[in-house]
Every structure is written in C-alpha cells, then in structure tokens.
Amino acid sequence: MIPILDWQRFASGQDRNGFVADLGIAARQTGFFLLKGHGVDPALQREVFDKADQFFALPPAEKESISILKTPHYRGWAHDGLESLDEASGMADRKESFNMGLDLAADDPRVLAGDPFRGVNQWPDLPGFRKTMLRYYDAALALGVKLHRAIALDLGLPEHHFDSAFIDPLAALRVLHYPPGRDAKDEIGAGAHTDYGAITLLMTDGEPGLQVKPRGGYWIDVPHVPGAYVVNIGDCLMRWTNDIYVSTPHRVLRPKNQRRSVAFFVEANPDVIVEALPGTGAPKYPAIRAADYLQSRLDVTYNAPVPKS
Template identity: 50%
Template sequence: MPSLPLISVAGLISDDADVRRKTAAELGRACREVGFFYVIDHGIPEAVVNRAFAGARDLFQLPIDKKQALSIKLSPHNRGYVAMSDEKLNPAAGADQKEAFNIGTDFPDDHPEVVAGKPFRGVNFWPPIEGWREQALDYFNHCLNLGRTIHRGFSLDLGIDEHFFDSHLSAPIATLRMLRYPASAGELDREDGAAGTHTDYGNVTILATDEVAGLEVLNRQGEWIQAPYVPGAFVCNIGDCLMRWSNNHYVSTPHRVRPPEQERYSIAFFLEVNPDSVVDPRDIVKDQDPLYPPILCSDYLAERLNATYDHREGSRKSQG
C-alpha cells in the first residue's frame, strides 16, 4: 500500500448526503495531515489516460525546431513548449532536467477575453500531429470535471456550502502540463535534478504518472517519502492558493522529482479558480482572524510564476 492516503472519490457524487460527508472528511483529513493523496473511482476512463500519454510521447519525439516553434516564450499566457533546463523550480539546485508542454482552456482567438488581453486568457499552441488536439482536450475536460467534484468535497469538509466553489470554477485558470524527464546521466544522487523542491501555486493538482519512480513528498515529519505509481489512481495535492483561502486549514506540501533511472512521463492538471475570483479566507473561516488579505486569483498567480524561468516575458506558470 502507498504511504499516502487512498480515497475513493465516488462518494462525493453519491445521492446519500452522509456518504458525501464521510468521503469529504477523508479528503479533508488528507489535506490537513499530508497535503497529498491518491484518488480512485474517479470516473476517468483508462483509455482517455492512455491516449493522453501516447500524445505526450508523440509530442516530445518531434524535432526540436518544431517544438521550439511552439515555445512558451512566445505566449504571455502560459501556453506552449518548455525546453530542457528552461525552468528552475529550486534555483539553488540548478536548472530542472525536464521538458514540458502546457495547454489551457481552449479559447478561440476572437474570444472577447483573448482580444482584451486578459491575464491567463490566451490561445493554445497545437503540435502538427493529427488528432492530438482532440485527445488532449478530452483529457483536459475529464480532469476539470474531476477537479470540480473534489472541490465539492473541500466545501463539505470546511463546513461551507457544498457548491461554494462552483461559481469560482465556471471558467477557471486550468493548465494541462505534459512532462518528459530523460533518463539520468549518472546523476541519481542529485535530489532536485529533475524537478526541484517546490509547492504548487493553485488550488489542486491532479497528476497521472507512468510506472517510473521519481516523485517524492516531504511529510510533516520532515521525511522524504515516495509517491509510487498506483494503477488506476491519480496523485493529488493541495496548492498554495487553496491553503491561503482555507486560512491554513489545508497545507500545501513540498515535493520534487528526482532524476529517474529511465525516461519518465507524467501529466499534471493544475486547477485554479476563475481569474476574477477573489481569494478571501473570510469566505471559509468565520470564527478566526484571516491570515491573508483578499486578492484576485490572477494577481496572486502572477506574483508567483515568473521566478522559475530565466526569462520574464509575461505571466507564466511553472510547476512540476
């Protein structure tokens, strides 16, 4: 059994309110005590996940010039290709040894928010691979639905209206990030060699991994523990924005990816709320003084993102 909690989230969509509350309590306990957990019975078909991983492999096998033509440096909205060593999640450990590709909500180029240049509202870049866009968006939409369900569990556990987050997740900032870590070149002793120690910035991350080890989580006792592959499960973790919103009732957890012994793929789905949502602990904690002032979600993310890149062109998200 994995050392992280394993939660069946099917209970969150049960018609039985007691079942929903019981499942939400399991979720909340994981968020308070660990900050990481596995979810099973999530409703995302295995075929959808397999197609997403196949698409990631096809993408990263493209020639470097075709990938660079889709570079994230050409997007002010966190879309596109991130080359090897372009990120430093932990600057003290040097550049991350990984490449990535980000897509967000698929806005057309004539969408009013795109035309207006609204933060985190841009067009996606698409690789020249037949059917790739449709497969990636299918996976994106499945993860978004799961993220909304998990947020209803957060609401129940925190003692607020079960549907509190629904309006904040109507058109959220969401990023699907495909990641490839090359096999280590004799650097297995580098603890932060693949993705440096960091916490995620948003509300919740939904991560699918292949069977190659690498992800490690810093538990509350200060020990690094592995988060191994569990068939049919996603690894989820709390981000800094939800920690802030919950007034530190939920705590984001440092994690890293060590250099893998063989090539490793993962797909992360980072879910924040709508750009114009105000993140205010007073929404959730009624009987305590807020530890943080209110802030727009888009402003909070913009404050956090650029430091992991060597370039500073626009607002970008950099998470492992």
C-alpha cells in the same frame, strides 16, 4: 503515509460523510492523497500519454515553433532547463513540457484585450493531439470541480460553494517528459516546490521519482496506483482555507529511465478573490485576485523571460 481514497464512496452516495472526513484529514496532514474510482476514462488517460509521447519525440525545431517563450500566456513547449522550481537550489529542472489552458478563439474579446492568461493555445502539427488534450482538459476540470464539493462540505460550507469559481478558470494542463539521468546525481527532475493553485490532479506512468516531504518530516516516495490520481493541495487553496489545509513540498528526482506525467492544475477564475473562507478565523493573508496570485508565483519560476502582455 499517503492515503488512498475511493471517489465512488462520495459519488455513489453510499459513504459521503466518510469520504469527506478522510479527505479533510489528508488535506490537513499530508496535503496529498491518491484518488481511485474517479470516473475519468482509462482509455482517455492512455491516449493522453500516447499523444504526449508523440509530441516529445518531435525534432527540437518543431517543438521550438510553439515555444512557451513566444507567448505571454504560458502556453506551448517549455524546453529542458527552462524552469527552476526550487529557486534556492540554483539547479534548473531537467524536464520538458507542453502546456495548455482554457481553449479560446483568436477573436475572443479576452484574447483581443490581452487579458493575462487569456491567450490562444499553441498546438503542434500532430493528428488528434488537440482533440485528445481538449477532451482530457474538460474531464479533469469536471473532476476537480466535483472534488471541491467534498472540500466545501469538509470546511462546513454549502456543497456547491466553489462551483462558480471554476466556470472560466485559469486551470492548466501540463504533460511532462523527464529524460533519464543515471549518473546525474547533482541534477533534479523537478526541484522541491509547492504547487500554486487550488488542487493538482497528477497522472504518472509508474516510473519512480516523485517524493513528498510532510511538514516536519522526511522525503518519502509517492506510491503508484495504476489509473489513480495523485491529488495535492496547492498554495492558493491553503491560503483560501486560511492555512487549515496544507500545501506540501514535493520534488521529482532525476529518473533512471524516461519518466512521463500529466498534471492538471485546478485554478480558479482570474477575478475570483482569494480570501479567508467563512468559518476559518481571522484572515492570515490579504485578499488577492486569483490571476494576480498566480502571476506572482510564475514570475520566479522561469530561467528566461516570458513575454508580458
């Protein structure tokens, strides 16, 4: 059972303790919950889907001009079959995506220095696309930071403990398109995997396919609540909490009809040291920089080499 939580219980101040307790239970048991009442403009959510549809309808040659393989910073178009999220299966994911990160100018010192994950975004030549995606990136990041305040309280930390960890983050926005595959029983939309970061905020279009496998359990379908986010704990936060929170395997089956989703991966600043939080017991993992941890996970995901800095 994946719980549905109402953010307004926390944001309004009317039931902060109850929301924090329910979030903590979900983070410890399933690692997934649905979040409504989050305050992100529904019109902006719809606009992101509209712009994504326009992008994926472009001819392959136009999308190829901003291929993710042209940059070492994981930004741009990832073609169908480029990724294998379930390395053990040997199956390539049947999906394409557009990926962007923190928007930096070409003359930003971090870009000029070739810092990992600090490149310029690649943009298609579509009116309003860049503006819409940047607006949404900011809105999703703001929500992610606020959610970490409830997470901090659940873990017995000061409410704003995580704020400074998400000032110039590795956070990434990814819009995805899964082509239909009515007879493709031996194919997968996205292979079984856990997410790499702190938390993920996922919008879906209602087309079935997303499944979760609670630890020790069976694959279950994730329900669709219009406008709500599917929120899940990522591996980095599981590590940060010393395995108090759980990052749960999930997958996307090959859909019968076209499926679209929008994932926002809330990642920390590159130099944040991920180590067992205070009060979580003896560390189970060595300390690691957030950027180094993310790179280690991405290196095994792609079926073609992404150029290094």
